[in-house]
Amino acid sequence: MVFRQAKWGEKIILEYPSGKPTFVIDEEFISMGREYLSTLPRDTVRKEPPNIPDISEVEVARHFTRLSQMAYGVDTGPVPLGSCTMKYNPKVNEEVASWEEFATIHPYQDEETVQGVLQIIYELQKWLADLTGMDVCTIHPPAGAAGEFAGALMIKKYLIDKGFENKDEMIVPESAHGTNPASAVMAGFRVVKVPADEAGDTDLEAIKAVAGERTAGIMLTNPSTLGLFESRILEIADTIHSVNGLLYYDGANLNGILGIVRPGDMGFDVVHLNLHKTFSTPHGGGGPGGGVLCAKGALKDYIPVPLVDYDGRKYYLNYDIPRTIGRITWFYGNVIPAVKAFMYILALGPAIREVAEIAVLNTNYLMKKLVGLPGVDLIYGKGRWRKHEVVISFDRLHKETGVSAEDVAKALLDRGFHAPTIYFPLIVPEAHMIELTESEPIEMIDAIAEAYREVVKKAYEAPEELKKTPMNTAVGRLDLMLANHPRTVSPTYKLMKERLLGGEPGK
């Protein structure tokens, strides 16, 4: 595929020459405002204006449009980042969610004036409870990690209520997403790691060995980050429950089992979902996300407040959750993504299962095309079908040619594809974690496979050429030493002038 990314030598916005007329603010109250501000204590008013140039609207429009041309999203091409579920973001969802009836309502408006949005949230929560097999779901957490943190707090509070203050250990597989151990620690747990067995399942014997009096629970992703379904999930659930522990389900990527299997039926007590992955809401170049938290049985009473609820007559914000952990965020979570996710499910209805089936079909189709390539291996679970994603290892390629997983990724960029997630999960050396989702047409999957074949071939023939990639992107490889060095690290324009460009170490 031919690909040349735009390259604009765009100045940093703070370097634009100042002195242009800026966005019009009407004059009517300006002098009254100045007068009022002059009555404030001197200490409280600004003396020096911020160093932000005055630029015209035209220049701002052009600057950021040019920057956008040096970015790459799902609408540009495939973004097969594993664990990120970068599917197509339906345009109708974007348009409708931007209507004033959603974008211009205040969180403290009288409930009678926001019945529409409350109904949407309520129905979405019901559908998600149905899809997960849980008793209740809430859109309160702003993202997945916030959901994990909230879920871990629920587990902690529940166990304390049950008299298990001593339960301070959270079991987390080594293949887990980094947010899992980080969230457990934020909630005050100690993390106990368990490895994967050769088949790629979480090692049941290892779980049995560490499960005991101090076990609060286990945080599991199923299918795992290796894309494998934990076939002994019911035994894992029994093991944890038998020591009075709870099961937490990381459902960020439900894409491989949506409408086919449900975490609630697998024995999970608390679940989080990411609307910005499985339910098609855009990732926005980093966010905003939309987290969902679901609970079953007694854990229902611990979810964050408020919960959007229905009393048979009207929708309302329910603050009466008996043992709630409290608020994870102000207001009610990220509502706009919830509106988009609602529309996604509304449009698909029963076809939601097709999403999972095709996502799984796509994964295995690509896997079969890649496993035969020289230097490429599946480290875990050879011979098993994958679900939402597959992790391949370039360890052998690296040893034989010196070409690393990163080099392969950069060579993919040159061919017009975003690279997959690399070096994750940590248990797979030189990993590429690939997730196509249901959105990629067969021709695109064939093209990705062909790009891999070419790159691997090149690795054996002319490895040094791959070290020079990428060349078709806006810039070539970046100096990450310089970027991170204590003397030159420059996370703002101000520091960049002093440090990266000035060569002066900071104070």
Next chain:
Amino acid sequence: MPHPWIPNSSPEIKKRMMEFLGISDIMELLSDVPSNLILHEPPAVGRGRVLSEYEVVREMRRLASKNRVFKDPPPFIGGGVCYHYVPSLVKALASRAEFYTAYTPYQAEIAQGLLQAIFEYQSLMAELYGVDIVNASMYNGSTAAAEAVRMAVRVKRRRNRVLVAATVHPEVKEVIRTWVWGIGIKIEEFGDVSKGKVSAENLKAKIGDDVAGVYIENPNFFGAIEDELRAIIEVAHEKGALAIVNADPILLGVLEAPGKLGADIVVGDAQPLGLGLNYGGPSAGIFGIKYDRVLLRQLPGRLIGATRTEDGKDLGFAMVLQTREQHIKRERATSNITTNSGLMAVMAAFYVSLLGATGLRKIGEAIAGRTAYALRRLKEAGIEAPALRAHFLKQFPVRVGGDAEAVIKEALAHGVHVGPPLSRFFRNMRGECLVCVTEAHTREDIERLAEVLSQVGGGE
């Protein structure tokens, strides 16, 4: 069930792919799932069938019509977020698909434009708040505050108490309490809401050597300017505590930057900077620090830095200091955050770029003028405004008399929406509510506000 969002769902393609895999049914790919767990019926979600786009839009119109948009006048509701105008350019640029359909910029070379835009957000916010470093965003102002409190305790290792001004947004207080509960940090308040603001004396009465941080908002929940901010920060520093200041970014063209007053950590919610109301979310949390190695090591969240290409020719941008983050440090990370508010952050950058320093000053003055005018008109109409003694900006409490909750409903029937009622948060403030005025309110809007509030409710 074929669907255009699922290109390979056509029966012919499915068949071709299955043949390649040597299977005759997709469910064979799920043969390792215990069979008793497989659902036999598709879940009853949506409307039980595939809907066309126009059917979806029709249904959404029906639901949207049950939300009331206050247009004329715009809402006067305060309490953390207020109605501000969102410039068309901000919306247009935010709908560039290269931005909004992108993931976090993990592959820097193909994401330079996005990285530069986030770097510019960080840089613009640092200028506005008077600090050296701002991260790539937190979820919103409330979680930024909670993360700041946790960070203060990590920085001041043997200290375990954090003092929060009584005048802080009550929901932010709740968020902070939730976020620290699991690790046993003690949260205590200083000052007294009935004074409208807190003082350095209030802080002195509560602070000790075990205090890791002091958290304060400016303007505070009531819209009052915390005019002893400098002295409060000094008291915190004298006792070796970090000062965390939350400031409203739209007012920083006229109010002193918290960094200049000595704050160690600054936070804020970017909602006023062209992000819209969104029924409370999403927004973006601003999080900044002065340059200090210890603070930098404990900073939560993603950070974009400037660097050069390996050949030294071009300037470029990349994620930096990732060793603080969950994907590298896992259980030893400074936070679990990964998805943040990227698009909202770059929208804030579009907004601030569009206004420039001059526009930011003028919008602050425009809001100050409306605050003064609204207070005057309400007083003239016989309403106690402000209901607390302090200097107010953008928001202020008014005494509407009787039961504020009921008065708000009555005013609403006349198309004027004020709130929230303060009784919702403070038991002894039954007759008060908040009012917020911004650049988007006209003289007529403010006159209408005074007229309606003087007609409804009233009386003690």
